[in-house]
Amino acid sequence: xxxxxxxxxxxxxxxxxxxxxxxxxxxxxxxxxxxxxxxxxxxxxxxxxxxxxxxxxxxxxxxxxxxxxxxxxxxxxxxxxxxxxxxxxxxxxxxxxxxxxxxxxxxxxxxxxxxxxxxxxxxxxxxxxxxxxxxxxxxxxxxxxxxxxxxxxxxxxxxxxxxxxxxxxxxxxxxxxxxxxxxxxxxxxxxxxxxxxxxxxxxxxxxxxxxxxxxxxxxxxxxxxxxxxxxxxxxxxxxxxxxxxxxxxxxxxxxxxxxxxxxxxxxxxxxxxxxxxxxxxxxxxxxxxxxxxxxxxxxxxxxxxxxxxxxxxxxxxxxxxxxxxxxxxxxxxxxxxxxxxxxxxxxxxxxxxxxxxxxxxxxxxxxxxxxxxxxxxxxxxxxxxxxxxxxxxxxxxxxxxxxxxxxxxxxxxxxxxxxxxxxxxxxxxxxxxxxxxxxxxxxxxxxxxxxxxxxxxxxxxxxxxxxxxxxxxxxxxxxxxxxxxxxxxxxxxxxxxxxxxxxxxxxxxxxxxxxxxxxxxxxxxxxxxxxxxxxxxxxxxxxxxxxxxxxxxxxxxxxxxxxxxxxxxxxxxxxxxxxxxxxxxxxxxxxxxxxxxxxxxxxxxxxxxxxxxxxxxxxxxxxxxxxxxxxxxxxxxxxxxxxxxxxxxxxxxxxxxxxxxxxxxxxxxxxxxxxxxxxxxxxx
Numbered sequence: 177x178x179x180x181x182x183x184x185x186x187x188x189x190x191x192x193x194x195x196x197x198x199x200x201x202x203x204x205x206x207x208x209x210x211x212x213x214x215x216x217x218x219x220x221x222x223x224x225x226x227x228x229x230x231x232x233x234x235x236x237x238x239x240x241x242x243x244x245x246x247x248x249x250x251x252x253x254x255x256x257x258x259x260x261x262x263x264x265x266x267x268x269x270x271x272x273x274x275x276x277x278x279x280x281x282x283x284x285x286x287x288x289x290x291x292x293x294x295x296x297x298x299x300x301x302x303x304x305x306x307x308x309x310x311x312x313x314x315x316x317x318x319x320x321x322x323x324x325x326x327x328x329x330x331x332x333x334x335x336x337x338x339x340x341x342x343x344x345x346x347x348x349x350x351x352x353x354x355x356x357x358x359x360x361x362x363x364x365x366x367x368x369x370x371x372x373x374x375x376x377x378x379x380x381x382x383x384x385x386x387x388x389x390x391x392x393x394x395x396x397x398x399x400x401x402x403x404x405x406x407x408x409x410x411x412x413x414x415x416x417x418x419x420x421x422x423x424x425x426x427x428x429x430x431x432x433x434x435x436x437x438x439x440x441x442x443x444x445x446x447x448x449x450x451x452x453x454x455x456x457x458x459x460x461x462x463x464x465x466x467x468x469x470x471x472x473x474x475x476x477x478x479x480x481x482x483x484x485x486x487x488x489x490x491x492x493x494x495x496x497x498x499x500x501x502x503x504x505x506x507x508x509x510x511x512x513x514x515x516x517x518x519x520x521x522x523x524x525x526x527x528x529x530x531x532x533x534x535x536x537x538x539x540x541x542x543x544x545x546x547x548x549x550x551x552x553x554x555x556x557x558x559x560x561x562x563x564x565x566x567x568x569x570x571x572x573x574x575x576x577x578x579x580x581x582x583x584x585x586x587x588x589x590x591x592x593x594x595x596x597x598x599x600x601x602x603x604x605x606x607x608x609x610x611x612x613x614x615x616x617x618x619x620x621x622x623x624x625x626x627x628x629x630x631x632x633x634x635x636x637x638x639x640x641x642x643x644x645x646x647x648x649x650x651x652x653x654x655x656x657x658x659x660x661x662x663x664x665x666x667x668x669x670x671x672x673x674x675x676x677x678x679x680x681x682x683x684x685x686x687x688x689x690x691x692x693x694x695x696x697x698x699x700x701x702x703x704x705x706x707x708x709x710x711x712x713x714x715x716x717x718x719x720x721x722x723x724x725x726x727x728x729x730x731x732x733x734x735x736x737x738x739x740x741x742x743x744x745x746x747x748x749x750x751x752x753x754x755x756x757x758x759x760x761x762x763x764x765x766x767x768x769x770x771x772x773x774x775x776x777x778x779x780x781x782x783x784x785x786x787x788x789x790x791x792x793x794x795x796x797x798x799x800x801x802x803x804x805x806x807x808x809x810x811x812x813x814x815x816x817x818x819x820x821x822x823x824x825x826x827x828x829x830x831x832x833x834x835x836x837x838x839x840x841x842x843x844x845x846x847x848x849x850x851x852x853x854x855x856x857x858x859x860x
Contacts, residue, residue, distance in 0.1 A: 203341070207348050207383035210331055211390025214324035214352030218391065219398045221301055221316055221323070228309025229477065232258070240481040243311065244473045251311070251473065252466035258310025259462030262303045262515050263455035270299035274458075275511050276314075276518040277322030279611035281350060281372055286612075289339030290329055290346040297326035303516035307458075311476035313465050313506035317357050318518020324353030324391075325372070339818075344383055347373050351384045352391030359395055363574035364388040370567045371608065405480065405578060408487055410554060412583050414545040420538050421587045422594060424531065424552065425559055429598035431500065431530055432523075432563030436607045438504050439519065440614070442512030454514065461513025465506045474499055475506040479525040483557075486528040489536075489550045496533040500526055519607060523564050524557045531556025555584065559591035563599040566606035568592040633719060634712035635809075636754055637733040637746040643668050646675050646700040653678065653699045666732055666742055667703040673740040674732060676703030711736045712743060716751045723748050788851050789817070794843040795860035802838050812857050814849030 226239075232254045235242035243251065266274045273296060284292050304319035328349030332342035347368040355364025365388040369381065446457050469475060474482040474491075482499070485491045491499070507522040535552025558575035562568040571592045576585060605613055642660055644653055644667045657665060657680050667675040678699060708726045710719050710733050722731060729748050735741035798806060808816055820843065847854055 211387035215394025224305035255462030259458035290342035314517020315521025324349035348387035527560030
């Protein structure tokens with residue numbers, strides 16, 4: 177008997193029925209809408225920042241000129257007031273709105289199915305405009321990404337689409353934000369895929385490109401088809417310059433590493449050492465930045481005027497070097513204090529200043545074979561972004577779209593790729609992923625490696641079918657090792673207690689004296705007794721860390737209550753095998769879950785003989801109990817793939833929830849397994 181869906185048609189399905197559109201066409205229309213809204217949001221942010229900056233630093237010149245002409249006390253007072261306004265707004269309405277916003281978007285994609293609260297876009301726009309408009313040393317691109325992503329997520333929630341589709345909409349919004357900010361549609365799309373989604377194999381790339389292009393069209397309509405920066409003419413004077421760009425990549429990677437560490441060092445300082453209410457910390461940060469700005473006003477705001485000066489060689493020498501140092505400090509203070517703003521524009525600023533300083537030195541000593549310092553500043557902008565974000569392709573395409581000059585591609589590629597490679601050696605995490613790692617969210621190639629934490633040793637280890645008695649002679653032990661399929665064998669006492677492990681590697685030094693030791697030495701004499709072991713309740717992530725530290729391919733599994741009681745062995749190969757199987761199973765489950773979400777009459781999908789994916793109401797005995805407590809896989813032989821929570825506007829899908837998740841009345845569960853076992857669970 178086929179089970180009816182416990183939920184009514186989604187808004188998404190109703191829209192499809194009403195307008196008679198295919199799902200793909202409907203997604204394209206949604207992508208166009210997200211791109212348009214994100215484009216208008218970007219324009220609105222720019223206008224708000226300019227209006228607040230003009231009000232905060234009045235005058236007849238540019239914003240930078242007005243800041244320079246302001247009295248010293250005004251440079252302190254304005255960012256202090258700005259921080260005093262921003263802090264309470266963030267604290268009361270949306271804590272996600274502080275700092276950059278990009279890690280928050282990545283977190284929503286990784287573990288929340290793309291869900292972002294709708295209010296985030298509004299709060300982020302207001303707090304970012306105030307922070308930057310009053311002189312905060314941050315950028316607007318990170319907030320624009322978060323605002324665009326929030327728009328995409330909100331539309332996904334309104335249409336009640338699947339979690340996978342919501343992630344696509346989040347990527348659309350993020351791409352649109354970057355595209356509109358720089359008039360760079362290709363860079364916007366790549367930013368979303370390379371940084372936000374962390375997956376170049378992402379299936380829904382077309383809607384992201386469409387949103388990016390649409391946002392660029394909106395941006396063109398308001399500010400014309402021109403680049404954000406006034407770029408100098410660029411030419412590659414000599415191919416000998418490649419060596420200079422290569423060394424510059426090293427310099428950018430080192431400074432980028434310092435920048436990343438500085439941001440989180442100051443953030444820890446504000447969180448742990450400065451004992452004032454959290455909503456007052458942005459005010460303190462603003463005052464400190466104002467003090468720095470008395471001597472170096474260029475560090476206030478997004479810094480695009482200062483970048484333009486560097487690109488045209490107007491800021492060189494010692495001043496450029498000093499601006500690198502104080503910009504690192506001022507941006508770290510603004511971000512670390514909890515104000516709202518990104519690190520993308522500061523990265524461009526630091527790259528430009530580093531490049532013009534480095535280029536000035538190189539051009540002075542090699543004037544006939546090198547370009548002007550401004551050319552190095554331009555390439556260094558991309559190189560520095562690559563170093564801190566570990567996203568070289570996005571940086572290369574962005575700078576190329578800003579210049580439309582093919583001659584820049586070779587030095588740009590060399591600088592970006594090498595700066596990323598060197599930076600990755602200095603710090604495995606980028607400025608964004610380090611933020612996630614500090615929240616115990618670990619990612620690798622777009623996958624939550626915490627999946628390893630949901631796979632336990634008791635489900636992976638193999639029982640011992642070949643062991644060595646402690647008193648076995650040396651010659652017989654060698655024969656056992658040579659005929660064994662495993663690289664290590666456990667050594668047991670007569671009471672079956674673990675003594676150690678032996679391998680050919682551990683007895684290599686005794687092989688030359690095999691005949692002499694044949695009847696003298698026993699297995700217990702050569703067994704490795706300083707063992708690294710695992711317990712059945714350990715997770716595989718813990719085991720992998722132990723394997724990496726010990727350099728072994730497998731370790732013994734012992735009883736938790738008696739460390740001498742051997743249960744079996746767990747091997748690295750088995751962990752990876754079950755990990756790959758789990759990834760494939762989840763991908764398959766997500767694919768069939770989409771079929772169930774779009775089904776109107778049936779909530780069961782048969783995908784291979786004897787197996788089904790079914791959606792059922794949560795059994796009454798499950799209510800109020802956790803997944804850990806229920807042990808569903810062990811007791812019923814099925815896997816819970818998704819949980820749908822009644823009354824939530826978002827996609828309501830919680831992919832592989834935490835073991836401590838408590839079932840509630842009204843939940844529905846998506847289960848995968850043999851048909852007979854699924855029917856057994858249905859009968860509860």
